[in-house]
Every structure is written in structure tokens, then in C-alpha cells.
Amino acid sequence: xxxxxxxxxxxxxxxxxxxxxxxxxxxxxxxxxxxxxxxxxxxxxxxxxxxxxxxxxxxxxxxxxxxxxxxxxxxxxxxxxxxxxxxxxxxxxxxxxxxxxxxxxxxxxxxxxxxxxxxxxxxxxxxxxxxxxxxxxxxxxxxxxxxxxxxxxxxxxxxxxxxxxxxxxxxxxxxxxxxxxxxxxxxxxxxxxxxxxxxxxxxxxxxxxxxxxxxxxxxxxxxxxxxxxxxxxxxxxxxxxxxxxxxxxxxxxxxxxxxxxxxxxxxxxxxxxxxxxxxxxxxxxxxxxxxxxxxxxxxxxxxxxxxxxxxxxxxxxxxxxxxxxxxxxxxxxxxxxxxxxxxxxxxxxxxxxxxxxxxxxxxxxxxxxxxxxxxxxxxxxxxxxxxxxxxxxxxxxxxxxxxxxxxxxxxxxxxxxxxxxx
Amino acid sequence: xxxxxxxxxxxxxxxxxxxxxxxxxxxxxxxxxxxxxxxxxxxxxxxxxxxxxxxxxxxxxxxxxxxxxxxxxxxxxxxxxxxxxxxxxxxxxxxxxxxxxxxxxxxxxxxxxxxxxxxxxxxxxxxxxxxxxxxxxxxxxxxxxxxxxxxxxxxxxxxxxxxxxxxxxxxxxxxxxxxxxxxxxxxxxxxxxxxxxxxxxxxxxxxxxxxxxxxxxxxxxxxxxxxxxxxxxxxxxxxxxxxxxxxxxxxxxxxxxxxxxxxxxxxxxxxxxxxxxxxxxxxxxxxxxxxxxxxxxxxxxxxxxxxxxxxxxxxxxxxxxxxxxxxxxxxxxxxxxxxxxxxxxxxxxxxxxxxxxxxxxxxxxxxxxxxxxxxxxxxxxxxxxxxxxxxxxxxxxxxxxxxxxxxxxxxxxxxxxxxxxxxxxxxxxxxxxxxxxxxxxxxxxxxxxxxxxxxxxxxxxxxxxxxxxxxxxxxxxxxxxxxxxxxxxxxxxxxxxxxxx
Ligand SMILES: Nc1ncnc2c1ncn2[C@@H]1O[C@H](COP(=O)(O)OP(=O)(O)OP(=O)(O)O)[C@@H](O)[C@H]1O
Ligand SMILES: [Mg+2]
Numbered sequence: 052x053x054x055x056x057x058x059x060x061x062x063x064x065x066x067x068x069x070x071x072x073x074x075x076x077x078x079x080x081x082x083x084x085x086x087x088x089x090x091x092x093x094x095x096x097x098x099x100x101x102x103x104x105x106x107x108x109x110x111x112x113x114x115x116x117x118x119x120x121x122x123x124x125x126x127x128x129x130x131x132x133x134x135x136x137x138x139x140x141x142x143x144x145x146x147x148x149x150x151x152x153x154x155x156x157x158x159x160x161x162x163x164x165x166x167x168x169x170x171x172x173x174x175x176x177x178x179x180x181x182x183x184x185x186x187x188x189x190x191x192x193x194x195x196x197x198x199x200x201x202x203x204x205x206x207x208x209x210x211x212x213x214x215x216x217x218x219x220x221x222x223x224x225x226x227x228x229x230x231x232x233x234x235x236x237x238x239x240x241x242x243x244x245x246x247x248x249x250x251x252x253x254x255x256x257x258x259x260x261x262x263x264x265x266x267x268x269x270x271x272x273x274x275x276x277x278x279x280x281x282x283x284x285x286x287x288x289x290x291x292x293x294x295x296x297x298x299x300x301x302x303x304x305x306x307x308x309x310x311x312x313x314x315x316x317x318x319x320x321x322x323x324x325x326x327x328x329x330x331x332x333x334x335x336x337x338x339x340x341x342x343x344x345x346x347x348x349x350x351x352x353x354x355x356x357x358x359x360x361x362x363x364x365x366x367x368x369x370x371x372x373x374x375x376x377x378x379x380x381x382x383x384x385x386x387x388x389x390x391x392x393x394x395x396x397x398x399x400x401x402x403x404x405x406x407x408x409x410x411x412x413x414x415x416x417x418x419x420x421x422x423x424x425x426x427x428x429x430x431x432x433x434x435x436x437x438x439x440x441x442x443x444x445x446x447x448x449x450x451x452x453x454x455x456x457x458x459x460x461x462x463x464x465x466x467x468x469x470x471x472x473x
Numbered sequence: 474x475x476x477x478x479x480x481x482x483x484x485x486x487x488x489x490x491x492x493x494x495x496x497x498x499x500x501x502x503x504x505x506x507x508x509x510x511x512x513x514x515x516x517x518x519x520x521x522x523x524x525x526x527x528x529x530x531x532x533x534x535x536x537x538x539x540x541x542x543x544x545x546x547x548x549x550x551x552x553x554x555x556x557x558x559x560x561x562x563x564x565x566x567x568x569x570x571x572x573x574x575x576x577x578x579x580x581x582x583x584x585x586x587x588x589x590x591x592x593x594x595x596x597x598x599x600x601x602x603x604x605x606x607x608x609x610x611x612x613x614x615x616x617x618x619x620x621x622x623x624x625x626x627x628x629x630x631x632x633x634x635x636x637x638x639x640x641x642x643x644x645x646x647x648x649x650x651x652x653x654x655x656x657x658x659x660x661x662x663x664x665x666x667x668x669x670x671x672x673x674x675x676x677x678x679x680x681x682x683x684x685x686x687x688x689x690x691x692x693x694x695x696x697x698x699x700x701x702x703x704x705x706x707x708x709x710x711x712x713x714x715x716x717x718x719x720x721x722x723x724x725x726x727x728x729x730x731x732x733x734x735x736x737x738x739x740x741x742x743x744x745x746x747x748x749x750x751x752x753x754x755x756x757x758x759x760x761x762x763x764x765x766x767x768x769x770x771x772x773x774x775x776x777x778x779x780x781x782x783x784x785x786x787x788x789x790x791x792x793x794x795x796x797x798x799x800x801x802x803x804x805x806x807x808x809x810x811x812x813x814x815x816x817x818x819x820x821x822x823x824x825x826x827x828x829x830x831x832x833x834x835x836x837x838x839x840x841x842x843x844x845x846x847x848x849x850x851x852x853x854x855x856x857x858x859x860x861x862x863x864x865x866x867x868x869x870x871x872x873x874x875x876x877x878x879x880x881x882x883x884x885x886x887x888x889x890x891x892x893x894x895x896x897x898x899x900x901x902x903x904x905x906x907x908x909x910x911x912x913x914x915x916x917x918x919x920x921x922x923x924x925x926x927x928x929x930x931x932x933x934x935x936x937x938x939x940x941x942x943x944x945x946x947x948x949x950x951x952x953x954x955x956x957x958x959x960x961x962x963x964x965x966x967x968x969x970x971x972x973x974x
Contacts, residue, residue: 333582341562341573348560351524352574353545464563 080134080153084127087160092123097168105174109301119167126160129153162425165434176421176428177308184413184420185319185381186211186391189374190398191405191412192319192326196367197242198407199330200360201343201465205260206245207371208395209267210238214375216271219386220279222288222379230288231314231376238372239365241267246364250357253469264395272388279386290384291315315373315381319413322370326409339363343463346470356470371395407462474535474551474632474664475499476521481530483516485873488865490516492688493530498633503655503665505679505696507672509708509905510877511863512685514668515557518635522554523547548574553631555622557638557668557876557903558814563611567604568593571625596624600654612740614765615642623654634658635666638876640674641903644763644931645966652678670877670905672701684708709907719917722941724753728894728925729775734784736767736774744770746949747784752894752925757916759940759957760929763969767949768929769811772898775927776808777801778816788894802831805893809884809900811929817883820872824864827871828853828886860885861908877903881912888915895919898929913939933962947971 099122101115133149162171190207197204214234222230241263248259279286294317296310330336341349342359350356378390397419398412405411426439476498483491490513498504508514519525521532523541531538534550541547561570568589577588593606602620610618619639626634636655640648655665655678669675675682675696682694684707692707705713729752736745744767752758762768773779775786777798785794788804802808810816818827829838829849838849853867862881864874871879880903888895895916901909916939920926930936936943940957945968953968 332584334576334578334584335582337565337569337573337576337584341565344564345560345562348562349573351522351544351554351556351560353523353543353548354574355543461564 074138076150077134077136077138080130080137080150082134083153083157084130084134087123087130087157088127091160091164092120092127095119095123095164095167099163099166099168100170101166101173102170103174103304105172105178105307108303108307110303112303114170115173117163119163122163123160126156129156165429165432169432171428171432174304174307176424177304178311179424179427180417180420181308181312181316182382182420183423184416185315186374186377186394187398187401187419188319188323188413188416189370189377190395191401191416192322192398192409193367193371193374194399194402195330195405195407195409195412196326196370197245197364198402198466199343199463200339200363201346201463201468201470202246202249202360202364203256203260203467204245204364204367205257205399206241206263206395207367207398208391208393209260209264210241210368210371211375211378211391211395211398212264212271212389213241213267214238214372215378215390216267216275216375216386217372218376219286219288219379219384222376223285227289227291227380230380231373234372234376234380235369236372238375239369242365242368242371243361245368246361249469250360250364253471256467256469268389271386275386275388286385288380288384291381313381315377318373322373323409323413326370330409340463343465346465350470350472356472360470374398403462476552476633476664477533477536478517478521479531479533481517481520481527481532483513483520483525483527486865489688491520491527494685494688494690496683496690498664498666500632500664501659501662502680503659503667503678505675505682505694506666506668506685507670507675507682507694507704507708508685509863509907510881510903511875512708513688514685515637515875516688517685518554518637518666518668521547521633522552522635545574548629548631551630551632552635553626553629553633554635555619555626555637555639557641559615559618559622561610561618561621563609565610566606567608567610567613567621567624568606570610570621571606571628575629592628593624596627600624600627600657601650602654616644616647616764619643619647619651627658631663633664633666635668637668638670638903639667640669640671642764645933646763648674670903670909672704672906675704676701686710705906708905711907713906713910715906715910717913717917717938720921722756722920724756724941725923727751727753728789729927730787731775732785732787734771734774734786735782736770736779737782738767738770744949745774745781748946748949748951749784750944750951750954752927754893754923754925755920756941757920757926757928757939759936759943760927760946761933761936761943761965761969762931762946764931766946768898768946771946772808772811772896772929775896776806776810805891807887807890807892807895807897809887809895809897811898811902813879813883813902818871818879821870823868823870824857824862824874824882825850825853825867827882828856828867831886832890856885856889857882859889861911877905877908880904881908884912888919892919892924894925894927896927896929899931900928901932901935933965937962937965945969 097119099117099119101117103115104111130153133153137149190211193207193210194204214237217237218230218234221233245259245263248254249256291313293311293313300306300310330340338349338354339359341354342356346356375391379386401412401415401419404415405413478494478496481491481494482489494517506514516525520527523544523546533539539550562573568586571593572589577585577592579585590606593604597603602624604617604620604624610621619642639651643651655667659665667679676699679696682696682699682704683690684692684694684704686708694704694707701715702712731751732749734745734748735743738744748771760768770779774781777796781794785792787793793801793804814820819830832838833844838845850867857864857867860881862874862878862885864878871882874882884900901912904912916926928936928939937957937960943955943957943960943965944951945953945965947969948971952971955965
């Protein structure tokens with residue numbers, strides 16, 4: 052019997068495969084360093100003034116004044132340092148963290164460059180980031196709730212639109228709170244319809260979702276152009292005003308951003324927390340996830356797969372309906388045709404970037420909200436780049452962040468598949 | 474608790490999976506259930522565990538007729554089943570899987586995972602089933618998954634426990650442990666049903682044997698007096714030979730040469746460490762080893778499913794270390810993967826479609842973008858009859874085949890082509906004795922036709938019966954090489970356990 056030696060596996064072997072990835076990250080960081088130095092450092096002069104206090108604030112704190120060119124060079128230096136460190140040593144576990152920090156630095160350098168020689172309300176932008184993130188976060192949350200039970204929910208866009216419409220119509224006649232209830236009910240109804248189509252009748256999930264979207268778009272557009280334009284009192288809903296949380300709302304910066312918002316912002320934050328508790332800390336949540344991952348296994352344990360899907364998709368619809376009401380009751384008080392403008396789809400993207408987790412979806416929604424509000428504010432600053440183009444940068448950053456930082460996201464294993472008993 | 478199945482008939486469309494089956498299961502007894510692939514064993518047990526509703530017949534629990542509307546009812550009645558294909562949620566922890574459906578909860582529907590963890594530990598300690606309650610299912614070996622399945626059933630305090638081919642994925646040592654567990658459950662007064670294709674296992678643990686064929690009970694056996702040959706004949710309806718007839722090998726030029734190969738597993742650990750060997754035309758090389766010693770990764774690297782981090786694989790004279798799976802396939806490499814459902818077939822495709830998964834893109838099955846379905850279907854039908862895959866037609870979904878027939882389908886596809894090298898992992902997992910005989914015959918025929926064959930199996934008997942040379946893998950390395958004719962089970966076992974001689 053021939054026996055060879057059994058030398059233990061060395062750590063050097065293990066490092067081998069990871070090293071290449073680290074080198075790639077190092078090169079990216081170095082590239083960013085050069086980019087920041089050339090594009091931002093060399094072209095900006097003067098100070099960027101970031102206003103942190105809003106006119107209404109109780110406590111006022113001084114403006115943040117950043118010398119633009121030096122800041123860009125500092126950022127470039129830091130990026131170069133991270134990059135070289137990464138390249139030389141391979142940086143261990145923290146390699147993606149450094150990439151994330153690096154990207155964040157690039158965004159700040161960009162903002163400083165754009166603001167150089169001018170002044171810009173940072174707090175104001177963060178405040179509107181929060182507001183603009185609401186429908187996306189709620190759309191994403193609706194996506195999380197239904198995809199966790201393996202129902203792909205393309206219909207979120209339609210549910211948002213239906214919620215916006217119902218909110219405006221019912222809100223105009225019966226007041227804001229009833230309007231919200233109506234929006235939630237309509238959203239839930241469409242959730243139920245989606246469940247009926249895909250769970251019971253096994254219609255293809257994408258097709259069912261698209262059908263709902265087209266139906267809602269057609270119906271609301273028709274009613275709005277034929278009816279609401281004639282009877283304008285039907286499209287004149289009250290708007291929910293911001294509610295100040297005592298004491299907390301007086302805090303500088305985070306006061307206006309987090310504690311001086313309207314019902315929809317608070318509602319979205321609470322729903323994200325409740326959904327996290329539900330999915331990951333309750334019995335029903337465990338069962339729901341089991342149904343999304345391995346419906347057959349759930350079935351063999353006596354869990355009713357169909358019922359679970361119905362309930363969760365309906366709840367998802369209700370969440371989306373609430374998110375829809377934001378467009379009307381939470382912002383402009385009236386319904387316009389197609390006013391959701393694809394936020395439902397962006398919500399789905401937030402769900403994926405957030406790795407099918409409510410908090411993740413919220414975070415991703417904030418990045419999109421940031422992009423949205425940045426684009427607006429930059430238009431005021433008159434940067435040399437077309438604002439549409441500027442608006443792309445944060446999205447690109449998101450993609451890089453998600454790809455580099457979070458890694459490959461894995462959807463629920465049974466996502467999109469109907470379950471057939473026997 | 475005693476169970477009586479009376480006149481159970483279960484049909485799937487035109488297929489009669491069970492026809493008028495009568496069976497009694499008694500407390501304090503292990504009932505061995507035998508039957509060839511597709512005989513209806515799994516279906517019958519799914520009826521008993523409430524997953525299927527019988528078309529005719531009734532289930533009596535302690536003499537009282539009972540109706541199950543779903544698996545929940547059967548669980549509440551005290552019937553638990555460990556399924557042939559595991560029913561575990563891969564991304565959940567052990568504890569979450571165990572309590573799923575009967576979770577301990579606190580206020581606000583709060584999942585009391587701490588209690589669940591304790592309960593899993595307690596049951597484990599009581600029955601000698603050691604598992605880490607916080608381990609993620611997809612990260613633990615199948616042997617542990619099996620234990621989790623057993624704990625799941627015990628956790629629901631089942632009085633009737635059904636085990637559908639539990640030993641198919643276990644190592645010999647794990648099988649011994651498993652027998653210890655079911656014996657102690659029997660002695661504790663539980664009623665057990667044990668399904669397997671390994672006849673010696675049935676003879677070893679069963680108290681009573683029932684044999685199914687074509688959906689009907691065709692006989693009973695007494696494990697004290699019955700022999701393997703008798704049981705095999707009862708199952709298949711003809712005498713079965715347990716030995717592989719083969720002439721001495723005439724090895725020729727090397728077909729595959731592996732040089733200093735190094736491969737990582739999913740956890741970024743080195744799974745195959747500096748392995749070198751060759752498979753020559755006209756010989757069968759067997760790789761023995763306890764599951765999880767790098768065999769899976771080795772096979773994946775050889776077949777192009779996983780990249781090697783160092784070393785090379787040479788096919789004839791071509792370096793294929795970085796070649797795609799399709800390129801290897803075109804060179805004449807066939808691969809029977811170890812997990813038929815995950816890597817071998819697409820369950821929602823028909824048998825005909827599955828039959829051309831690897832060759833649909835070329836003549837004779839297609840020209841350009843046009844598929845020649847009639848050609849595909851006739852070929853599929855021919856191959857399916859050759860390998861005796863039991864099905865009603867080539868248009869049946871792979872999902873609807875019994876476990877052993879799915880396995881035969883994969884083997885049939887891979888071996889029905891003009892091949893030069895065959896790499897097969899657990900080629901006969903879950904296959905009945907009659908079909909094992911046939912598959913072994915085909916493998917030896919392939920060898921004699923100058924195919925280079927590499928068999929990876931945890932089944933020592935299979936390795937010894939088929940191989941001309943045996944390599945033993947331990948912790949990612951080839952630690953020993955034997956001449957198959959001379960090697961004894963004891964020697965192999967020692968090498969598999971890592972003992973250096
Ligand atoms: N869901 C289904 N739809 C259609 N036919 C099915 C279905 N499930 C099983 N069958 C058929 O019923 C018969 C019995 O299958 P079953 O799975 O009970 O066999 P088995 O005895 O467990 O075989 P094996 O030993 O291979 O696991 C087979 O012919 C199979 O094709
Ligand atoms: Mg079976």
C-alpha cells in the first residue's frame with residue numbers, strides 16, 4: 052500500500068484565491084484617487100459652504116466650510132493610500148469596507164466640488180432625501196413581503212398608483228385619514244387579486260403583475276381625465292403636514308431630517324421595523340420565509356403554503372397602498388396621471404439591493420432618495436455637467452456599492468415559482 | 474400505536490402508483506419495506522403521512538378509520554416522515570428547521586429560538602443525535618442533515634416514524650449509528666417503517682419485511698430466515714446477480730491525467746490538495762473515501778463545474794484545466810453528478826427534454842435554431858427502455874419519476890453517447906438491485922470498449938466490485954492506492970479513516 056504524506060492545509064493556500072479580488076479593489080481605489088485629483092481637485096477653487104441650520108431651527112450651529120481643492124486632494128490621498136495598502140497587503144477581511152468608505156469619500160468630494168464658491172443647505176437636502184425615499188422604501192418593503200413568500204410582485208407600481216388615486220379621491224371627500232385607509236384597502240385588494248391570479252390560478256407572476264399595472268394605469272388615467280378634471284373638488288385632498296416630535300425635533304441636523312416629518316415618513320420607518328420583527332422574530336415570519344425558500348418542506352410540516360402566500364401578498368399590497376397615498380396625501384394633495392413615475396420599479400430595485408431585507412430596502416431607498424434630491428439641488432448650483440447626467444452618479448455608485456460591498460444577493464429559493472400540490 | 478392501511482389505491486392520472494395495498498405497522502416493530510424503483514413505496518408513505526389523499530381505501534389508527542386533510546393532520550395524529558429527498562430549508566438553522574410548524578412562542582407571536590435551541594439539544598442528547606442547533610443547514614454535511622430530519626420527527630413526538638431511504642446518503646459508520654437510533658426507538662415502543670434498497674440493511678434491522686412490486690404487495694419476508702437472493706427475486710421478479718462479472722482490465726494510454734491539482738470548496742478552504750493520478754483507457758479507477766474529503770470538489774474540477782487554483786487536468790494530450798463544461802463534454806466526457814436533483818436534471822422538464830440537456834444544440838437533435846423533437850423523443854424512448862426507467866411516457870415530467878428512476882435517467886443519458894471518459898459520483902444511489910446489476914454491467918462494458926472510467930463512491934462494495942484500481946481520499950489528498958482485487962475492506966476502511974500504514 053503506497054501512502055503519501057498528509058501535510059496540513061496552509062493558510063497560504065487559502066489566501067491564494069482571494070488575493071486577486073483584493074488586487075482588483077486596489078486598482079479601483081487607485082483609479083478613483085486619480086479621478087478625484089484630476090476632476091475635482093484641479094478644477095475647483097474657493098470654499099464650499101454647507102449650511103447645516105434651517106431657517107426654522109431652534110438651535111443654530113455654524114456652517115461647515117470646506118476648502119474645495121484641498122479637500123479633494125485629501126480625499127485623493129486617502130483613496131490612494133487605501134488603494135496601495137489594498138494592493139500590497141490584500142487588506143484581509145476589511146477589503147470591501149475600504150471600498151465602501153472610498154466610494155463615500157468620492158461622493159463627498161463631488162459635493163464639495165459642485166458647491167465650491169457657493170453655499171448649499173446640506174440639512175435641507177438630507178431632509179428631502181428622507182421624504183423622497185418614502186415611496187421607494189414602502190414599495191421595496193411591499194416587494195420584500197411578497198417575494199419572501201416567493202411571489203414576484205411587479206404590480207407594486209400599480210399598487211402605488213392605485214393608492215395615490217384612492218388617497219386623493221377618498222381624501223378629498225372624507226378627509227385625509229379616511230383617504231389613507233382607502234388607499235391601504237385598495238392596495239390590499241390588488242394584493243389579494245395578484246395572489247388569486249398567481250397562487251390559485253398559477254398565472255405567470257410577471258404577466259399578472261404587468262396586467263395589474265396596465266389596468267390601474269388605464270383606469271386611473273381615464274377617471275382622472277374624464278371625471279376629476281370636471282369635478283375638481285374630487286381631486287383636492289388635504290395634505291398631511293409635518294409633525295414635530297417634542298425635544299427631538301430641536302436637535303440640529305437630525306431634528307429636521309428625522310423628527311420634523313409627516314405621517315408617511317414616520318409610518319414608513321415604523322413599518323420597516325415591524326416588518327423586520329415580523330419576518331425574523333416571529334413564528335408567522337419563520338413560516339412565511341419557509342414558504343418562500345422551500346414550499347414543499349413547509350407543506351410536509353402542515354403549513355398551508357397557499358394561505359401564507361395570500362396573506363403576505365395582501366399585506367404587501369396594503370403597504371404599497373399606503374406608500375401610494377404619499378404621492379397625494381403626503382405631498383401635493385392631488386392626483387395626476389401616472390404620477391408614480393416608476394417608483395414602484397425603483398422600489399423593487401431597492402428590495403434587491405437591500406437583499407430582501409426590510410432595513411436593507413430602506414437603506415437602498417435612502418440612496419435613491421439621495422440621488423433624487425441631489426439631482427434637484429444640483430440644478431440650483433449650476434454645475435457644468437448636465438443635471439441628468441449628475442443624477443446618474445449616485446445610481447452608479449449604488450450599483451458598485453452593492454456589487455462590491457454587499458456581494459451577490461440571493462433571492463428566496465422558490466421566488467417566482469408556483470407551488471403545485473401532488 | 475398500530476396503523477393499518479386497508480385497500481389503498483393512489484393514481485396519478487393514468488399511472489396507478491398503489492393498487493389495493495394492505496399493510497400493518499405495529500408499535501415496537503421495525504417494518505422493512507422493499508420494492509424496485511417506482512414500485513410505489515414513497516407514494517404509499519406519502520399517503521400515510523397525509524401529503525397525498527388516497528383515491529380508495531382507508532387508514533386505521535388503532536382500529537379507528539382516520540382521514541388526513543394534509544400533513545398537519547398526520548403530524549397531529551403522531552405520524553412523522555423522513556423524506557427520500559430532504560425537506561429542510563437550506564438557509565435556516567438546524568433549530569429553525571426542527572421547530573418549523575410547531576414553534577415555541579412567547580408574547581406577540583415572538584419566536585422563542587432560545588427554547589427551540591434547548592429542545593433540539595435535549596432531544597439530541599436523549600437519542601445520541603449530536604448537532605449544533607445554530608448551524609445553517611446548507612453548510613452541514615448530509616449525514617448531519619439526516620440527523621436533523623430525525624430530530625424533526627422526534628420533536629413532534631411522533632409514534633410512527635417513516636424513513637424513506639435514509640441510508641442512501643450515509644457513510645457506513647453513520648449507518649451503524651442510525652441503526653442504533655432506530656433500534657432504541659423501537660425498544661421505546663415506537664412503530665417504524667424503514668425503506669432501503671440495500672438488502673443486508675433490511676435483514677439486519679427489520680422485524681418484518683413487506684415487498685411492493687408494481688404498486689401491489691407481492692410478498693412478506695421474515696428477516697431471520699430470508700436471504701438477499703430471495704428478497705431480490707421477490708422484488709424484481711427474476712433472479713439477480715450480486716457480483717459483477719468482469720475480465721481483468723487491459724489498460725491502455727492515459728485518458729485523463731491529473732497533476733498536482735488544488736481546488737477550493739465554497740468556504741474557501743482547500744478541499745483538494747495536490748492530487749495527482751491518471752485514468753487510463755480500459756480501466757475503472759475507484760475513489761473511495763468518507764463523504765466530504767474532497768471528492769465532490771475533485772469531480773467538479775474534473776468536469777468543469779469548479780475552477781482549480783493550481784495544477785492541471787490533461788485529457789489525451791489537451792490541457793483542459795480551464796476548459797468549459799461543454800468543451801469537455803464535446804471531447805467525450807460524461808458526468809453522473811452526485812446530486813441528481815440539483816445537478817443531474819431539470820425537474821420541471823419532460824424526460825425527453827432532460828435526455829438532450831447536454832446535446833440539444835447539435836446534430837442530430839437540432840439544426841441551427843430548429844429542434845428535431847420527433848428525433849429527440851424516439852431516442853429518449855429508446856434509451857429509457859434500455860435502462861428500464863419506469864415511466865408512462867417520455868412526455869412525463871422528471872419531477873414525477875420515483876427517486877431511483879430519476880437516477881437511472883441521469884445515468885442513461887450520460888452513458889448513451891459515444892464517450893471516452895466516464896466520471897460518475899454515486900452512480901447507483903437509490904437504485905434497486907435489479908437496476909444496479911444492469912448499470913454495473915454497462916459500466917464494465919464501457920470499460921471493455923476502452924472508455925476510461927472514474928467512479929466516486931462512499932459505498933465500499935460498489936467500489937470494490939467495479940474498480941480495477943482504488944484510490945483513497947482523505948482530507949483532500951490521495952492517501953493510498955490499492956489493487957482492487959487484492960484490497961480488503963479492512964485495509965480500505967483504515968485508509969479512509971486517515972490511518973497511515
Ligand atoms: N407526482 C407524481 N405524478 C405522477 N406520477 C407520479 C408522481 N409521483 C410518483 N409517480 C409515479 O408513481 C410510481 C411510484 O413512485 P414512487 O415514488 O412511490 O416509487 P418508489 O417505490 O418510492 O421508488 P424509488 O425506490 O425509486 O424511490 C412511479 O411510477 C412514479 O413515476
Ligand atoms: Mg421512493
